[in-house]
Amino acid sequence: MLAILACYLAEVLYYFSRSMADGEYQAPHHAAIRCLGMILIWIPLTSSLLTAETAHWHPYFGAFVLQFSFETITCLMRGRGIGLSQDNRYTNVPLAIGAVRGFNSLLLAIDASFILVSRVSEKGADEEGQSLLGAPQQNGNADYGSIPQSDSDDEEFQDGNKEIKEQQAKRLEEQGGWFGYIKSFAIFLPYLFPRHDWRVMLCLFLRLLNLLSGRVFNLLTPRQLGIITNKLSSGTNVMPWKDVGLWAFYNWFHGYSGLGIVDSFADTYIRNSAFERITMLAYGHLMTLSMDFHTTKDSGEVLKAVEQASSLNQLIEMVLFDIIPVLLDMFIAMAYVTVLFDSYMAFIIMFMGLAYVWIGFKFTTWSQPHRRTYVERQRTENNTVTETITNWATVAYFNRVPFESDRYRSNIKSTIWSHYQYFFRSLGGHAVQDLLTTLAFSACCIFAISQIISGKKPVGNLVTFIMYWGTMMSPLYTMSYSYRYLSSTLIDAERLVQLLNTKSTVSDAENARDLVVKAGKVEFKNVQFFYDPRKEIIRGANLVAEGGQTIAFVGETGGGKSTMLKLLFRFYDVTGGSIMIDGQDLRSVTLSSVREALGLVPQDPALFNQTIRQNVRYARLDASDAEIEDACRAAAIHDDIVSFPDGYNSKVGERGVRLSGGQLQRIAIARVFLKNPKIVLLDEATSAIDSTIESQIQGAFKKLSAGRTTFVIAHRLSTIADANMIIVVDKGEIIERGTHSELLEIGGKYAELWTKQTAGNTSPADSNSTNGDVNDGVLIDITPDEDDDSAKTTGRSQDGNNDSVERRR
Ligand SMILES: Nc1ncnc2c1ncn2[C@@H]1O[C@H](COP(=O)(O)OP(=O)(O)OP(=O)(O)O)[C@@H](O)[C@H]1O
Numbered sequence: 001m002l003a004i005l006a007c008y009l010a011e012v013l014y015y016f017s018r019s020m021a022d023g024e025y026q027a028p029h030h031a032a033i034r035c036l037g038m039i040l041i042w043i044p045l046t047s048s049l050l051t052a053e054t055a056h057w058h059p060y061f062g063a064f065v066l067q068f069s070f071e072t073i074t075c076l077m078r079g080r081g082i083g084l085s086q087d088n089r090y091t092n093v094p095l096a097i098g099a100v101r102g103f104n105s106l107l108l109a110i111d112a113s114f115i116l117v118s119r120v121s122e123k124g125a126d127e128e129g130q131s132l133l134g135a136p137q138q139n140g141n142a143d144y145g146s147i148p149q150s151d152s153d154d155e156e157f158q159d160g161n162k163e164i165k166e167q168q169a170k171r172l173e174e175q176g177g178w179f180g181y182i183k184s185f186a187i188f189l190p191y192l193f194p195r196h197d198w199r200v201m202l203c204l205f206l207r208l209l210n211l212l213s214g215r216v217f218n219l220l221t222p223r224q225l226g227i228i229t230n231k232l233s234s235g236t237n238v239m240p241w242k243d244v245g246l247w248a249f250y251n252w253f254h255g256y257s258g259l260g261i262v263d264s265f266a267d268t269y270i271r272n273s274a275f276e277r278i279t280m281l282a283y284g285h286l287m288t289l290s291m292d293f294h295t296t297k298d299s300g301e302v303l304k305a306v307e308q309a310s311s312l313n314q315l316i317e318m319v320l321f322d323i324i325p326v327l328l329d330m331f332i333a334m335a336y337v338t339v340l341f342d343s344y345m346a347f348i349i350m351f352m353g354l355a356y357v358w359i360g361f362k363f364t365t366w367s368q369p370h371r372r373t374y375v376e377r378q379r380t381e382n383n384t385v386t387e388t389i390t391n392w393a394t395v396a397y398f399n400r401v402p403f404e405s406d407r408y409r410s411n412i413k414s415t416i417w418s419h420y421q422y423f424f425r426s427l428g429g430h431a432v433q434d435l436l437t438t439l440a441f442s443a444c445c446i447f448a449i450s451q452i453i454s455g456k457k458p459v460g461n462l463v464t465f466i467m468y469w470g471t472m473m474s475p476l477y478t479m480s481y482s483y484r485y486l487s488s489t490l491i492d493a494e495r496l497v498q499l500l501n502t503k504s505t506v507s508d509a510e511n512a513r514d515l516v517v518k519a520g521k522v523e524f525k526n527v528q529f530f531y532d533p534r535k536e537i538i539r540g541a542n543l544v545a546e547g548g549q550t551i552a553f554v555g556e557t558g559g560g561k562s563t564m565l566k567l568l569f570r571f572y573d574v575t576g577g578s579i580m581i582d583g584q585d586l587r588s589v590t591l592s593s594v595r596e597a598l599g600l601v602p603q604d605p606a607l608f609n610q611t612i613r614q615n616v617r618y619a620r621l622d623a624s625d626a627e628i629e630d631a632c633r634a635a636a637i638h639d640d641i642v643s644f645p646d647g648y649n650s651k652v653g654e655r656g657v658r659l660s661g662g663q664l665q666r667i668a669i670a671r672v673f674l675k676n677p678k679i680v681l682l683d684e685a686t687s688a689i690d691s692t693i694e695s696q697i698q699g700a701f702k703k704l705s706a707g708r709t710t711f712v713i714a715h716r717l718s719t720i721a722d723a724n725m726i727i728v729v730d731k732g733e734i735i736e737r738g739t740h741s742e743l744l745e746i747g748g749k750y751a752e753l754w755t756k757q758t759a760g761n762t763s764p765a766d767s768n769s770t771n772g773d774v775n776d777g778v779l780i781d782i783t784p785d786e787d788d789d790s791a792k793t794t795g796r797s798q799d800g801n802n803d804s805v806e807r808r809r
């Protein structure tokens with residue numbers, strides 16, 4: 001291929017040297033143009049074959065065959081020509097060069113055909129398709145084609161990027177290449193440009209109109225200036241009002257105050273409305289996904305998918321309104337310059353354009369690693385600030401302000417250094433590109449001036465050309481730098497596609513009806529469950545809670561108690577057996593009706609960073625202030641709230657950090673009071689509450705649980721001693737069940753736990769333990785003194801549980 005390229009270059013040189021040596025000699029225009037055109041084709045063809053690790057041979061084979069056929073035809077025609085002018089010894093030079101080219105292309109075609117045949121017989125044609133994708137499976141690095149190569153260094157996409165790129169590579173392969181891949185985003189077109197929205201359609205029409213008119217005015221404006229120049233240079237003294245007026249009109253109409261503002265408005269409108277639709281699509285989908293998704297996915301990545309949902313819009317806009325017009329502009333420019341002067345000049349520009357884009361690509365690739373280092377250091381620098389500011393107290397405890405300042409300063413210094421490293425490299429690229437355009441511009445001007453001097457073209461053409469130059473340069477710039485932007489936009493879009501492709505594991509069945517809760521009877525029938533098939537969490541749980549009963553779960557930490565409540569709340573679907581509420585299988589009713597009928601106080605309640613009133617109202621949006629206060633009174637938090645300077649209007653901080661653990665739990669309880677559900681689930685709701693408050697809450701719970709089915713998980717056994725049924729869960733199995741006294745009688749696990757807790761009362765070692773966070777890894781919350789108090793104040797002794805109280809005493 002290099003030989004073919006060399007042959008074309010040799011032919012051009014031959015024509016050039018002959019016309020220099022012999023003033024009267026005129027190189028055959030068509031032959032020279034053909035050579036230049038072919039060089040333009042063979043340069044990318046050769047370089048792509050030389051740089052590709054594994055080639056896609058079909059197009060090369062086609063090119064070789066075509067080259068051979070054309071060369072044979074031209075050689076035959078030239079050969080006949082020689083017969084007429086045998087006296088000219090130079091004429092056969094192009095013929096000889098052509099023959100060499102022809103022979104070369106024949107060899108290449110044969111070679112390519114052998115390769116193709118052997119490939120097909122070896123592995124089948126599919127293998128070839130893979131090669132262009134860069135075989136992501138082999139290196140696991142999704143190095144699939146020229147576009148993402150650069151992107152792998154891109155700033156924003158390093159951490160969670162690998163996974164998304166692997167998925168992109170997979171889809172790329174499924175779609176059969178880049179074209180199919182980009183086309184697969186077309187399913188989003190209705191969201192970006194919905195047909196039923198006439199405003200968007202109108203804006204789209206205006207944008208397309210502007211796109212076309214922009215191409216026309218790009219030509220008309222410099223042309224008009226050329227016309228004015230020609231009139232002025234023709235020696236007339238008349239003011240060309242009409243032409244100047246037209247020129248001014250074109251400028252205005254094409255400018256920002258004319259069509260530009262309409263286009264910008266239309267663009268903004270389309271962007272905003274697409275942003276709304278796509279973001280809501282992503283957000284709506286995300287919020288309906290089940291808990292397994294939310295607990296396994298990196299929330300930052302998911303947020304990115306929603307936040308950058310508009311990147312899909314940018315992707316389509318970029319293709320429609322950036323890349324296509326640039327290509328159009330290039331073709332128009334070539335044609336127009338040919339009309340203005342000569343096709344040779346169009347070739348100068350074309351070669352320059354190619355080199356410009358290539359240099360842009362090379363320099364960007366070269367500077368990318370440095371850009372990455374720069375961004376990494378910037379991130380470290382930011383992390384240092386965030387980390388030390390959020391850990392200000394720790395820094396102060398150890399008096400490490402000077403140490404942290406030094407650390408931060410050295411981070412800043414290394415960031416600045418890496419910025420220079422990156423900056424000078426990209427600056428180099430710009431400088432080389434600028435040098436190239438200056439050279440090409442000078443060459444074009446020299447060529448144009450020589451034509452004007454020889455009287456072939458009017459001077460106005462030069463003015464038009466100079467004015468037009470700027471119009472030609474900006475698309476080139478876009479071309480050489482947009483691929484990086486395109487690839488990062490593709491990653492964003494891919495992230496969104498992946499999010500939308502994720503199916504919720506818990507969703508409404510096809511004929512799902514609303515849950516109707518009457519008595520509130522809950523049944524677990526041989527329930528089995530695992531988060532991960534390799535580890536079973538619940539093994540064959542059976543239980544029946546009649547309407548209005550209180551069921552307590554106790555047991556060792558990690559035994560699966562919270563999981564039981566999550567299953568009941570249908571955060572997950574059981575993997576075996578079933579859960580029934582009043583005879584209705586949870587999987588056959590709508591998710592929303594289940595969540596409406598059940599109230600849950602989670603183990604780790606979280607609040608929104610809003611006022612306390614807003615947070616409590618979240619349970620029932622139409623609740624009045626009085627109802628909110630009643631709920632808070634019932635949860636024994638009202639007095640605390642009114643003691644805050646801003647009362648119910650106090651902001652609770654992110655996730656409720658400005659409240660104590662006990663206050664947080666009571667607000668969560670107040671929410672359930674306000675929601676007033678028929679079935680209540682309490683997950684260690686009272687673990688962080690002191691004994692006095694606990695006794696108040698116990699009273700409130702009694703009120704709340706009256707007539708409602710209640711499931712309670714408590715590590716402090718004293719709080720659940722009066723439950724209708726206590727269920728002891730151990731390693732996912734129900735090992736004991738019964739009332740408090742029954743279980744004590746059995747003398748099993750429950751009795752053991754109970755003894756451990758109550759023994760704390762008398763054991764000096766235990767009572768000395770600080771708040772009893774963990775004891776033997778069995779119980780989280782053993783607060784013997786408090787238990788003692790609570791036992792006295794909860795009034796359990798009046799409920800016939802005298803034995804427990806007795807035993808403790
Ligand atoms: N989202 C999850 N994905 C995978 N495993 C989980 C998940 N949530 C809990 N587990 C595991 O399931 C088991 C039971 O957890 P669960 O929260 O039900 O325990 P628990 O009895 O409520 O414990 P504790 O008393 O400490 O609250 C634990 O081994 C835990 O590691």
Ligand SMILES: [Mg+2]
Pocket residue numbers: 561562563603683
């Ligand atoms: Mg738990």
